[in-house]
Amino acid sequence: MILFRKAAYSQAKSVSTEYKTAIEARKDARTDCGSNVESQDVAESKLNNRRKWRAVTQKVAQQANNREHAKKCKPKQRHEECANIKKKEKRETQADLVLAARNANRTKAERASKKTAKDSEE
Incomplete structure (x- = not known):
């Protein structure tokens, strides 16, 4: 009885792409075992x-x-203002991130140029 259920489960698992076919196969195996199909x-x-x-x-x-x-944001105008504020905040945060990245690159470049200047002086 358990072997039939395991066989039905493995059969249903192998045909997982065809859901209806898998369920029918499991039902057939269960009815062969004599178990209760309705409870499942x-x-x-x-x-x-x-x-x-x-x-x-x-x-x-x-x-x-x-x-x-x-x-x-009951009136439509307020709702549009709210949406515009959100867009503006998003743009500002993106601009801040871009500026921070540029500053980081600039400081790296400045450090590198200072280092090359020191090397050339020596």
Whole structure:
């Protein structure tokens, strides 16, 4: 009985790209063993329901966040201003990163030029 289940599981695993075929093979193997097919179907449907419920709760949470943001930026003009502020902050942070990188490269170049100047003096 256990061997049939293991065989059915390995068979289902090998045909994982074809989901329906795999489930049918597992059901056939289970009916050959004499085990309860309906209990497995119930477990699979519960799992699918949990996945659907998780997706729904995530969607509801996102909608709640959107509503809170809409309350803060009620008029459309304010909402556009808020979006513009976010864009401006993003641009400023990117500009700061670019400046920091340039300064780092500049200091490296200055150090290298000072070193070559000292070497040439000696």
